[in-house]
Amino acid sequence: MRAITARRRSVMRPIIGAVAAFSILGLAACAPGGAAPEENEATEVSTELTDEEVVLTIADETGFPVTDELAAEFTRQHPNVTFEVTRDTFQNLTANAPRLLAGANPPDLIRLPTIGDTVNDGLLANLDPYYEAYGWDAWPASQLAPLRMNDEGVRGSGSLYQLGLGYSITGIFMNLEIADRLGIDAPPSTIAELEEMMETAKAAGELPIMAGDSDGVVNFVVQAAMNQYVDTEEFMSWMFNEPGATYNNPGNVQGAELIRSWADAGYFPSDINAIDYFAFVTRFSEGEGLFTFNGNWAAAGYEEALGDNVSFFLVPPVNEGDDHVAMGAANSFSVAAGSDNLNEIVYFLNWIHTDPTARQIIVDVTGASPGGDPSLPLPDVEPGSLIEAALEMSAQIGAENGQVDFMANTTAGIYAGSIIPESQLLVTSQITGQEFVERVQAFYESEVNG
Amino acid sequence: MTTSIAPRRAAAVAAARRAAFSGWLLILPAGAVYAGFVVWPLLQGVQYSFYDWNGIGASTWVGLDNYATVFTNPDLLGAIGNAFLLIAFFTIIPVSTGLVLATLIRSLKDGFFTRSAQTILFLPQIIPLAAAGIAWSWMYALTGAVNQILGWLGLEFITRPWLADYGTALPAVGLIGSWVLTGLCTVLLLTGISKIDRSLYEAIRLDGAGWWREFFTITVRGLRQEIAVLVTLTVIAALSTFDIIYTSTQGGPGRATLVPGLLIFRIGFTQSDVGLASAFGIVMMVLVLAVVLPIQRLSRAND
Numbered sequence: 001m002r003a004i005t006a007r008r009r010s011v012m013r014p015i016i017g018a019v020a021a022f023s024i025l026g027l028a029a030c031a032p033g034g035a036a037p038e039e040n041e042a043t044e045v046s047t048e049l050t051d052e053e054v055v056l057t058i059a060d061e062t063g064f065p066v067t068d069e070l071a072a073e074f075t076r077q078h079p080n081v082t083f084e085v086t087r088d089t090f091q092n093l094t095a096n097a098p099r100l101l102a103g104a105n106p107p108d109l110i111r112l113p114t115i116g117d118t119v120n121d122g123l124l125a126n127l128d129p130y131y132e133a134y135g136w137d138a139w140p141a142s143q144l145a146p147l148r149m150n151d152e153g154v155r156g157s158g159s160l161y162q163l164g165l166g167y168s169i170t171g172i173f174m175n176l177e178i179a180d181r182l183g184i185d186a187p188p189s190t191i192a193e194l195e196e197m198m199e200t201a202k203a204a205g206e207l208p209i210m211a212g213d214s215d216g217v218v219n220f221v222v223q224a225a226m227n228q229y230v231d232t233e234e235f236m237s238w239m240f241n242e243p244g245a246t247y248n249n250p251g252n253v254q255g256a257e258l259i260r261s262w263a264d265a266g267y268f269p270s271d272i273n274a275i276d277y278f279a280f281v282t283r284f285s286e287g288e289g290l291f292t293f294n295g296n297w298a299a300a301g302y303e304e305a306l307g308d309n310v311s312f313f314l315v316p317p318v319n320e321g322d323d324h325v326a327m328g329a330a331n332s333f334s335v336a337a338g339s340d341n342l343n344e345i346v347y348f349l350n351w352i353h354t355d356p357t358a359r360q361i362i363v364d365v366t367g368a369s370p371g372g373d374p375s376l377p378l379p380d381v382e383p384g385s386l387i388e389a390a391l392e393m394s395a396q397i398g399a400e401n402g403q404v405d406f407m408a409n410t411t412a413g414i415y416a417g418s419i420i421p422e423s424q425l426l427v428t429s430q431i432t433g434q435e436f437v438e439r440v441q442a443f444y445e446s447e448v449n450g
Numbered sequence: 451m452t453t454s455i456a457p458r459r460a461a462a463v464a465a466a467r468r469a470a471f472s473g474w475l476l477i478l479p480a481g482a483v484y485a486g487f488v489v490w491p492l493l494q495g496v497q498y499s500f501y502d503w504n505g506i507g508a509s510t511w512v513g514l515d516n517y518a519t520v521f522t523n524p525d526l527l528g529a530i531g532n533a534f535l536l537i538a539f540f541t542i543i544p545v546s547t548g549l550v551l552a553t554l555i556r557s558l559k560d561g562f563f564t565r566s567a568q569t570i571l572f573l574p575q576i577i578p579l580a581a582a583g584i585a586w587s588w589m590y591a592l593t594g595a596v597n598q599i600l601g602w603l604g605l606e607f608i609t610r611p612w613l614a615d616y617g618t619a620l621p622a623v624g625l626i627g628s629w630v631l632t633g634l635c636t637v638l639l640l641t642g643i644s645k646i647d648r649s650l651y652e653a654i655r656l657d658g659a660g661w662w663r664e665f666f667t668i669t670v671r672g673l674r675q676e677i678a679v680l681v682t683l684t685v686i687a688a689l690s691t692f693d694i695i696y697t698s699t700q701g702g703p704g705r706a707t708l709v710p711g712l713l714i715f716r717i718g719f720t721q722s723d724v725g726l727a728s729a730f731g732i733v734m735m736v737l738v739l740a741v742v743l744p745i746q747r748l749s750r751a752n753d
């Protein structure tokens with residue numbers, strides 16, 4: 001036995017040595033990754049739709065049916081253009097997006113919540129030539145700003161790399177049945193009034209705010225509070241990763257401390273860290289909680305569940321009569337730099353913003369504002385419905401120039417890596433508002449500089 | 451004489467060479483697959499760990515910086531600590547429960563009851579861990595089955611959202627692992643017990659030994675090999691756990707249940723920091739080997 005083992009070893013050794021040597025040589029020969037792919041310059045910008053047969057591919061998240069309906073309507077109007085829509089969960093799609101875009105056959109259009117490194121790596125088509133050609137300068141600049149990125153990787157300015165299939169708006173939903181019982185007959189007009197109402201609810205044994213944080217959704221509340229105290233420009237410059245921008249400023253701290261005081265007062269559910277998005281929506285729909293912080297996308301569901309007993313309004317400012325600030329963002333989609341059908345897919349994007357039927361589909365399916373030229377007529381909505389309220393809120397925020405991005409979009413890793421775990425600690429009174437802000441900023445610096 | 455032996459010896463050597471050659475030829479397909487899908491990615495992982503790379507664009511050589519981050523970042527170190535705590539739930543509880551259950555089942559007469567007990571105990575093993583994580587997160591909820599049962603028992607005062615409580619989240623997640631792995635341990639240990647010579651049990655009973663004496667002297671000693679295998683498997687499961695945490699707590703509340711598997715996934719695919727994720731993965735591989743190899747050596751030394 002020993003002899004055979006020894007001989008085997010003597011055979012194995014040179015082979016292992018050779019494999020190792022080859023591998024090390026092979027690996028050392030070149031660093032991982034490649035240079036940025038060349039931009040697709042062969043395509044000549046055209047705003048005329050081709051009459052050839054074209055198949056456009058879209059990579060979208062599951063549970064976002066609006067792309068299917070838009071695609072079907074577009075094919076009805078232009079039968080030579082058909083679509084292939086592939087879907088994956090939001091999390092998987094976000095994680096795989098850079099690899100999908102870098103592949104040999106990238107989707108023409110892809111749902112992409114954060115631009116991140118994709119522009120730097122040359123994966124996204126620059127839409128500037130189409131911006132000129134289609135005259136998108138008539139669209140609200142504040143809506144498009146978060147979809148731009150400059151050469152330094154800072155969002156907010158520079159070239160246009162995304163467009164929205166609907167532009168969302170967030171606010172507060174109020175259960176009117178509970179409000180009626182508590183003697184509350186109008187939405188709060190200041191933060192102080194909001195707090196008074198929550199105190200009344202708590203005293204009467206009602207849950208003041210239905211929120212969940214097992215997956216971070218309480219940050220609708222956290223950021224809504226911050227929005228009322230921060231300098232919006234400063235906050236946005238941080239979300240857009242401008243060099244030197246910081247999260248650690250007095251407004252953010254004040255907002256976070258307010259959340260800590262709400263946690264101390266017991267305004268959130270006691271099992272908040274076990275409640276995810278689905279659970280907090282369901283529980284508010286079943287009548288638990290006076291307020292809930294959510295966006296227009298939830299309006300149709302709440303209305304179906306609670307009927308007339310629910311209202312939707314903007315988060316009030318600190319001082320009565322001040323301008324409102326609210327999170328809102330494009331349901332952002334990007335065109336792959338490697339798309340073979342640049343003109344066609346951008347024609348589709350422009351059509352979504354301008355065609356009356358397409359705009360109606362956006363509103364009916366997502367409850368979001370269709371965006372585009374503000375002078376275009378708004379789609380029909382049921383009078384008095386929450387969707388109508390949402391569209392009015394969008395218009396008001398546009399007029400007051402108070403739209404801010406979601407802080408979850410600041411960097412690719414900040415939401416899961418820092419904002420969620422730290423907010424779980426904040427809303428259960430484990431850390432102060434100051435600590436929350438400092439920790440998130442520390443993570444931000446490690447991700448942006450690291 | 452020598453002339454007649456020499457060719458024969460030469461022929462024997464040639465035959466042995468041919469055998470060795472065809473042996474190598476036979477393992478070539480499997481070897482190529484192993485090299486292509488295990489060895490090569492592993493070497494690539496080692497290479498990536500020395501770079502700052504987002505997985506797509508250009509990369510920068512950073513030397514040992516990524517390893518320095520793994521050993522200095524409190525979040526990453528905390529996750530490694532949590533993984534080691536999980537060994538108690540993934541290894542110690544299932545293996546010791548398995549030993550007791552296997553002994554009890556062996557002492558019963560073989561029949562419908564023992565066979566159905568084996569099947570029921572093994573059932574959790576066939577459920578995907580991801581599904582187990584989801585199902586248990588419902589049971590652990592404030593209004594879930596666990597708290598309802600505690601309520602019937604008059605224990606309302608300890609009911610809580612088990613996965614959202616900083617003190618109970620990690621043990622609660624660990625117990626999901628115990629639940630899954632106990633069946634595997636019991637079934638494997640039962641097979642081992644059946645191989646122990648019956649006469650040993652008779653002998654020790656004639657010597658007047660009780661249940662405990664019999665358990666430690668005969669059963670546990672006879673099952674050394676199986677126990678070593680189970681400890682190895684379950685320690686690896688504890689240190690590389692991902693699916694249960696991913697579907698139940700996502701590492702929360704705060705970072706109470708954060709484990710290396712989840713962090714590596716996030717750093718690599720959400721933050722697109724492939725270099726740091728690779729370095730963390732390599733460190734975890736070395737840690738797993740450092741824990742598992744001594745167990746292997748121990749079980750061999752005992753033979």
